Structures are given as structure tokens and as C-alpha cells.
Amino acid sequence: MTGALTWARLSFRQQRWELILVAVGTAIVAGVMVWFASALTAMIAANPTCIPTGDAGPSAACAAVVEEYYGMQGWADQLLAFSFAAPFGMGVVLGAPLVAREIEGGTAQLAWTLSRSRVGWLLRRIAFAAVVVAVLLGVLAVTSEMLAAALLPDRDLGHDFQWAGRRGWLIVARGMGALGIGLLVGAAIGRVLPAILASAVVIGLAFTGLSLLHDRWLSGEALIWDQATQILEPGSMYLASGIRTPDGAVHTWSEAQARGVAIEYIDEQGRGYASEADMTAGRVAGTDIAFVIPGSRYPEVIAREAAMAGAAGLAALGLSALVVRRRRPV
Amino acid sequence: MLGWLRVAWRLQRWELGLSIGALCVLTVGALVTPMTTLVGSDAWMTLLAFTLIVPIVSGLALGVGIVGREIGMRTGHLAWTLEPRRDRWLLGRAWPVVLMVGLPCLVLSVATARLIEHSGPSQAYQLAMTGPNVAFRFVLALAVGIGLGAALRRELPGLLVGLPLMVGLVAVIGVATDPWLRANAVMVPQGEIDGRGFVRALTFEMAERDTAGRWVVREPQCDSPASCDAAYATMTMVMTAVPPAMHGPYAAVEALVALAGVAGFGGLARWAISRRGPD
């Protein structure tokens, strides 16, 4: 235990600038989130008849309160962008310099001769950073959930894709993935600043790729939602819109276009027609549909995405270990 | 002159390579992607967002390295004894970077200006991506980076402090110029927008001409669907926007801000390196 504390103290002192800035930034964002969440909740509690306004629109007496509420809601919504960006930012700022600084500053020579195993050294170095990232992002995960709950008090956010990736523990998993990738780029480049720039690019590309891959996976599991006749379950994830042809086949719009299915007009019931004449004659070319993942699948989908991010991080950590094993310390 | 360029490249080749590479990718992306597929797409938004971000991040990353790295790696001893006039050394290190990255920034701004003109009005930040403004923002970020790198004497802290500072500066520029741009805005019917180089739509509203031919915004007066249809039929959707004639004055403002940044943060760097030793 003493050893772990000593190691934590030494690791902190080697990265204190980044750690302090990241911790202060996280504390500010988390604090503001909590403040907004409690302010929004208090406002709703104080004005139960005004907020939420429903379809009827606010009464004249409520107009000022509602305007203030929506104003705050807008800011709070923006605030969730920070919890989206935080894991990637932490991967860049805390991951990339970890090995790069040792190589650039020449201290890797000392560390790699004192330590029997470079991989062991690397694992201990990353362990401290990982704990810090997990704690900081854990705080953000909790506060972002609080804020989201305050923004949508009537929804069950445990089964709702609203602000997915901007709240909850997916943030922590993404942080771990980004930390691993940052570490790998830093170990490969061996200089702090270039590693930071390059890791920002690599982390961006890696997570875009993961996101596209996951979307692809999800599209195979999507439910068809008939936009005109069915009520969409609140909190569903909307993947793409498309059309159901009279033979029952479903296509996204781009697939339909590629197959020569031309829809020029869609009526209020969501029926599509190839031309005005067809519409008049009632010759339906297809019905308007959407591909969705119901909100009830939120926990499972988020767990899968978190596992993908974690796996990417572990793979990057494995590659980092290979790089560190083979590279020169200067 | 060529010697300084070569030295700058050798010392910061990673940062320069990544910056120039990113600017080239953006330029090529803006030039080769067919306008019909690009405009309004996610790729278009990404392209414009990166056009805003890359010059700033490049400027900061290169700037903090110029003094911060010399001190951090203790090469300042060598540099500042070989060139005893430290401000001359600073200038010698900075101008090749301005040249090597500023030029690609200008090229990128030409490429994105084409995108903006074809896409019609959109967001406020697009003004910062027209003409030389991209390069001005790079120079501003470079100056901020040099100043912070010299003051904090290390690269990474300089970058970490510089990023929020630059975000703040960009926000301040936006807020400060907003009333002035609004005061100089013109009203243009929606049908006449395309290809006229408007980059900043402030509002879209229903309006009609008064007797003097000026556009007057007003709410259609109606109390039934039929009367509303009739009221709307006499009116036109009008955009209130910053006209192309304001591009020049706006660029002058950005240039002044960049100059002020160079003077302020360059002065900070000069003060920091002249007052303190390399170690």
C-alpha cells in the first residue's frame, strides 16, 4: 500500500502540470454541471405548472419563467459537449506525454535500467494515469447523468439514447481507450509536443472508425419504424430514414436511389409516390420508414460500445508495450 | 535566410510536418470534393470546423516549442550564446515558421472561401475562415504560444494554458465585432443569395418593401389559414447578412488583433527570455 502511494506521489510529480490542469478543468465542468442540474430541478419544483409546458405553450404568466428555463437548458445542453470531449482530451494530454517525455528527456535510460522489465515499468506508469482518468471521468459521468436527468426529468435515461456518449460510464471507457492510443503514439514518436498533435489526430480517427463500425453493427439490428403510423418510443436511436416498397423490402434512401426507386412526393400518411400523377391515382411506390434502435436497448448498446473502446485501449497498450520493449531510450 | 528555414525545419519538423500536412489535407479536401456532395454535408461541417481549429492548434504547438523547448531541453545555453541578441534569435526562429505555415493557411483560406461562397450564408465563425483571416489567426496563436512557452518555460503547460486562452480570445473577437457587423448588415431576399459571397446570416425574416423600396420586416397580419396564405403571398423571406464589402474591414480587424497579439505576447516572450537565463 505504501509502495502504491509512493508510486502515485512520484507519478504525480512527473506529470503535475497536466494533472493539475486536467483536474481543475474537470472540477470546474463537473461543478457547473451540478449547479445547472440543481438550478433546473429547483426551477421545475418552484414552477410545477409552467415547466414542462407541454404542447399548449406557456401561459402569459409563465412566459418569463419558461424563457429563463429554456435559456438555462440551452447552456446545460452545451455543457454536455465537454463530457463528450473530455475522454479524448485526457487521452491526448495524459496519455501521449507519458512515455514520450521519458524518451525526450533522456530519463528512460535511468528508468529502463533500474526497472527489470520495461513492460512492468510501462504498466505501472499507465496504471496511475488510468486511475486518475477513471476517477476524473467517473466524476464527469455522474455529474453529466445528473444534468441529463435535470434536463429531461420525465424520461427514464437508463433506457434512452438521448446524449449517449455525453453522459454515463461510456465516457470512462472512452477515456481508457483514448489513454491507450495516446500512450502508443507517444511511445512511437518519443517527443511530447508532436505526440500530442499526432495523438489528437489518431484518437479522432480511431474513435470515428469505431463509431462507424458500431453504427454498421447496429444497422443490422435496427427496427423498422413506420414514420406515419407508429409512435416512436422516446429515447430511441435514429440511425437512418428509408422506404418500404410495396413488396415489403426496406431500403435506406441512398439504397433506394441506387436501386432506381424514385420517390418524389410523400403525403401526410407517409406514403411515397413517384410522380404527381401517381399520387393522384393512389399508386404508392413505398412508405416512409426509419431504422431505429429502441431506447430499451440502451444499456446493452452502451456496454458494447464501451467494450469496443476498452478493447481498442487494450490493443493500443499491447502495441505500446511492444514499442517500448524494442525502442532505444533516447 | 535559407539557413534559418532549414534550422527551423530540423528543430520542429514533427510539428511543422503535421501542421503543413493537416493544412494540405484540408485544402485538397476543399478543392477536390465535388461541391454538390460536399455542401451541407457532415464532411463540409467537419472541413470548416478543422479550418478553424488547425491554424490555432498549429500556431500554439509551434509557438510554445520555440522558446519552451529550448529551455526545457537546455539547448538555450547553446542558442543564446551563439546568438547573443536574444530578440534577434527569437525573430530568426519565428519568421520561418510564420512563412512555412502561414502560406498554407492562406492557400487553405482561398479554398474554403470557395466553399463558403457556394454554400451561402451559415454560421458566424465562417467569417474567420475567409481570406487572410486563417493566416492571421495562425499568427495570433503562434504569438500566444511563443509568449506562454517563454513565460512558463515548458512546452506542454504552455500548450495547455494556451488552448483555453485562444478559445477565449476567439470568443472575445466574435462578441466584440458582433455589434459592428450587425450595424453594417444588409437585407437580401433569399432568392438572391447564391454566389454573392455572403458569409454571415444574422436572421431570416418575412419582409416587404416600403414605398422607398427598402425592406421592412414585419409579422404577417392574419387570423385564418386563408388570410395567412394571402398575407404570406405578398411577403418575401429576407436574410439580414454581413455583405461581402465587409470582408476587407473584417480582415483588417483580424489583422489588428493578430498584430496586437504579436506585440503583447511577443513582448512577453522578449521580456521572459531577456530577464531570465536559459536554465
Next chain:
Amino acid sequence: MTDGAPVLEARGLAKRYRGGVWALAGIDLAIPPGGVTALVGPNAAGKSTLIKTWVGFEKATRGSAAVLGLDPWRQRSRALEHLGYVPQSPALYDGLSVEDHLDLAVQLRRGFDRVAARARLDQLGIPRAAGARSLSGGQQAQVALALALGTRAPILLLDEPLASLDPLARREFLHVVSDAVRSDGTTVLLSSHIVTDVEQACDRLVVLGVGRVLLHETVAVALARHHISPGMVAGAVSTFAAADGTPNSLIAGSGERAATLEEVVLGYLASARPSVGAAA
């Protein structure tokens, strides 16, 4: 470890860097246990590369290196257990104090002797609470040496640690090294190009030039075997310029007078640079 069996070995060891530069061109060398062996050679002779190959920082292009029979590249962890290393320009962690460095060493190396390392540093008057960055070059080298000695490794590889030190700091450094050899039976390989230091502290000499071993003897044997004759002598190891500019020949046999250690080293270094010898 078998008594007398070499602790450090190189067989046909060659190392080529990117760009095609050969730093080592087929070295055969065996360092026996105990004592201080000086590795002497001009700049770019390959001294650092040879040491880094034993530490496992460089991979041999050809041939092999061994630390107590272990391949330092393939069996790095096991080889490192037997090694302490002080690099050419010791880099310490800017953000850590001297005491923090000892803590770090305790964390990284099982069995690190913090008490002994502290005692050494205290004896030298190096403030343990001071930040690494505030130390002088000599003090940083001493901290690096204390860390290497604290590992209690049976072999110490010191890569030109004396180069940037003043004479007093050099003497203190060598004193600490000699103490370690006496008290712990450590084998030390000290790379240097300052021959007077070698003479003070070393009992074995390896002269390295242009990537090859030119001489490997105990200091006593090297001094006994070599003589100097003025002018150019046929069959001499080499001819080199004396301090007054007159040519002297180093002879591996009898000559006019006994050679000093500096002359032995100069003679062998000159032998690897025929143009210098010829010019002289």
C-alpha cells in the same frame, strides 16, 4: 557465476546505425570479474554503443553480446538484474527531488539499497531535498552513480560519466567507484577518454578505435610491455607526435624508455589512424 569466467562478452559484435554508419566493426572482448576496466577511445570509437549493447539499449547488427552469459537483447530483464548503468549525460527527472529519485529506484528495483545510496549522497554533501534540476553537473553524475550503486548490481557500466566533471568531482566520483569495487567486489567498466583518470582508478585497459579493440591488457602488463623510442621505428605499434611535436614510436617490446599509460593509449589510438601516424 564461474570464477574467472567473463562477466561481459562480445563476439564479433558489429553495430550499424541507420544511414549506414558502422559504430562497431566486429568486436571480440571478454571482461573478467572484479576490478575496474577502462574503456578508452576517441570520440565515435564506439564506446557508448558497446556499453548500450550490453545494457540492452542497442541490438547487435552482427555477432553477439553477453552479460554473465545472458543475451542483453533477448534476455534483457535477467541481464539487467546484474547491471547498474550511468549514462554519458545522466538525465534526472526535473520534477523530482534527489530523495524522490531514491524512492523511484526503490519502486523500480527490488532490493535497491536506499540506506547505502543515502549514505553516499550525504557523504558527498548532496542535498537530498533539492530538486534534480538545481544540482550541478557533478552532483547529477553522483546521484546517477548512487542510483546505479544502490542497485547492488555486480556489474557497473559507466559511460563517460567523468567527461563534464571538474577535477575534484572526478576524483570524488572515482573514489566512490573504487570503494564499491573494494567493498562489494563489483566489476566496473568505465568508459573515458581522460587517461589520467584511468591510471588512477583502473586495473585493466581496453583501447577501442574505429569500432575495433586495439588493446586489451591489465594496466600493469600494458605498462611493462610497452616502450618508447624517439623517431620513426620499423615494427612499432605506431608513431605519434609527443607534446613538443617530435615523433615518438610506441613499441610492444623493448625500447629506449618505459612508456607511460598515456603514451600506450596514444600509440594505439594513432595506430587506428594511420594518417596521423604518418604525418607525425
